[in-house]
Amino acid sequence: MSDNHNSxxxxxxxxxxxxDDLADFVNQPPKWWMLGLTASALWxxxxxxMYPAIPLATNGTFFKGIGLPGTGQxxxxxxxxxxxxxxxxxxRPFEDKLKTMTPAAILADEELSKYVERSGKVLFSDxxxxxxxxxxxxxxxxxxKFAVREQGLMAPxxxxxxxxxxxxxxxxxxxxxGGRQGMMTAHKDTLSAQQIExxxxxxxxxxxxxxDSEAAGKKVFMESDCTACHGADAKGIQAMxxxxxxxxxxxxxGSIEGIKQTITYGVNSGDANARAAIMPxxxxxxxxxxxxxxxxxxxxxxxxxxxxxxxxxxxxxVEAAPAPEAAPAPEAx
Ligand code: HEC
Ligand code: HEC
Numbered sequence: 001m002s003d004n005h006n007s008x009x010x011x012x013x014x015x016x017x018x019x020d021d022l023a024d025f026v027n028q029p030p031k032w033w034m035l036g037l038t039a040s041a042l043w044x045x046x047x048x049x050m051y052p053a054i055p056l057a058t059n060g061t062f063f064k065g066i067g068l069p070g071t072g073q074x075x076x077x078x079x080x081x082x083x084x085x086x087x088x089x090x091x092r093p094f095e096d097k098l099k100t101m102t103p104a105a106i107l108a109d110e111e112l113s114k115y116v117e118r119s120g121k122v123l124f125s126d127x128x129x130x131x132x133x134x135x136x137x138x139x140x141x142x143x144x145k146f147a148v149r150e151q152g153l154m155a156p157x158x159x160x161x162x163x164x165x166x167x168x169x170x171x172x173x174x175x176x177x178g179g180r181q182g183m184m185t186a187h188k189d190t191l192s193a194q195q196i197e198x199x200x201x202x203x204x205x206x207x208x209x210x211x212d213s214e215a216a217g218k219k220v221f222m223e224s225d226c227t228a229c230h231g232a233d234a235k236g237i238q239a240m241x242x243x244x245x246x247x248x249x250x251x252x253x254g255s256i257e258g259i260k261q262t263i264t265y266g267v268n269s270g271d272a273n274a275r276a277a278i279m280p281x282x283x284x285x286x287x288x289x290x291x292x293x294x295x296x297x298x299x300x301x302x303x304x305x306x307x308x309x310x311x312x313x314x315x316x317x318v319e320a321a322p323a324p325e326a327a328p329a330p331e332a333x
Contacts, residue, residue: 011025011026011027012025012026013025013026014026050074051074052074052075094112094115095291097112098112098116098291098294098295099290099291101294102170102294103169103170103172103173103294103297103298103301104169104170104309106294106295106298107169107298107301107302107306113298113302116294116295116298116299117298117299117302119295120295120296120298120299120300120302121299123288123292123295123296123299124136124296124299124300127282127287127288127296128296131155132155132156132157132158133155133157135159135303136157136158136159136300136303137157137159154251154252154275154277155277155279156251157249158300158303158305159303159304159305160249160305161304161305161307162244162247162249162305163238163305163307164180164182164236164238164241164242164243164251165180165238165241166238166307167301167305167306167307168306168307168308168309169297169298169301169306169309170309171238171307172297172300172301172306173293173294173297175279176282176288176293176296176297176300177281177282177283177293178281178283179278179279179280179281179282179283179284180241180278180279181268181277181278181279182240182241182242182243182267182268182277183240183266183267183268183269184229184242184262184266184267184268184269185225185266185269186264186265186266186269186270186271186274187224187263187264187266188264188265188271190224190225191220191224191263195220195224196260196263196264197260198214198216198217198219198220199217199220199221199224199226199263200217200256200259200260200263201214201217201256202214202216202217202218202220202221203217203221203234203245203259203263204254204256204259205217206234206245206246207245207246207247207248207250207254208248211234211246221234229242230242230243230245233246234246251277252267252275261273261275262275
């Protein structure tokens with residue numbers, strides 16, 4: 001211990017020497033390491049003061065009396081609000097444009113309709129999916145686990161090209177903004193059981209393309225009130241939302257029993273056994289903004305079943321509000 005042969009460069013040992021060769025030096029840790037240690041200790045103190053540290057009920061460590069969460073005033077809520085603002089700033093130009101545009105104009109604008117599709121998805125699952133099924137598959141497809149089905153409140157598929165009220169963008173928008181409630185009268189008092197049986201068979205046969213094989217039923221159909229609402233061709237009248245009876249798409253139960261039930265008690269007819277079919281009026285419900293409803297119209301249209309508007313010219317005109325000078329220019333050349 002006293003005989004310090006092994007000290008390298010004059011560094012003393014702790015006195016522990018083994019075999020005369022192996023000694024325990026008392027080297028200081030390197031300077032960079034010591035600096036780091038001091039800096040991190042200092043950082044703990046600064047951090048402790050600046051940020052909410054010990055999670056007390058009133059959140060500030062030193063400042064709980066005045067409710068400050070640290071001198072930096074940082075809170076997770078504030079950070080969220082700031083992030084939200086960044087997002088809002090990105091969205092605002094789009095949202096502002098949407099306010100003045102018609103649904104058709106939005107649909108015609110590729111960038112906007114892409115933007116709308118994304119927020120439409122969220123709006124749809126929050127407001128519509130419960131009845132129409134996520135992605136518009138319709139309640140009847142989802143099965144009996146839906147309470148709406150038990151009430152007979154089955155919402156139609158929206159992702160096909162079969163429309164009760166029309167599949168043009170403006171039709172869809174009108175449905176959402178104004179609601180729909182198709183009405184078919186009950187026939188239990190106006191038709192005999194036999195007539196209902198016959199006409200039901202005729203309807204089923206029509207959907208299978210062999211309507212003429214049911215002459216008795218056809219007679220009932222033509223002579224009672226059916227044609228007034230479904231049309232003489234039984235293809236439905238969009239203004240009434242009366243279903244097309246010649247296709248295989250069933251709004252309600254398409255079995256012979258199901259068809260009899262619909263004809264006997266009607267739809268929204270006030271009869272206790274009537275089928276219920278109420279598409280809520282979202283303007284009256286006040287849950288969705290005008291822009292939301294436009295977004296939803298575009299979103300639903302883009303399920304793929306949307307129908308083109310042959311009179312598409314006015315669409316372009318509306319969309320190109322600032323561009324009337326731009327449009328004639330190429331012609332002038
Ligand atoms: C309470 C259930 C319910 C909710 C919620 C609901 N719908 Fe409907 N929707 C219906 C029913 C029922 C019909 C059919 C109405 C009828 O048969 O007269 C319908 C019809 C429609 C139609 C017309 C379909 C056609 O074939 O013409 C569209 C479009 C539509 N809904 C879109 C929406 C959108 C978008 C939302 C969300 C904003 C929504 N619905 C929310 C029940 C609902
Ligand atoms: C007052 C108008 C009106 C009259 C009259 C009427 N219907 Fe309807 N019918 C409707 C409407 C509207 C619907 C669609 C209801 C809905 O989807 O909201 C419908 C639906 C149906 C359906 C269900 C179709 C499906 O896809 O599930 C059948 C079947 C039907 N009607 C047959 C008849 C027959 C047969 C007659 C004559 C005995 C008749 N209807 C008379 C308005 C009428």
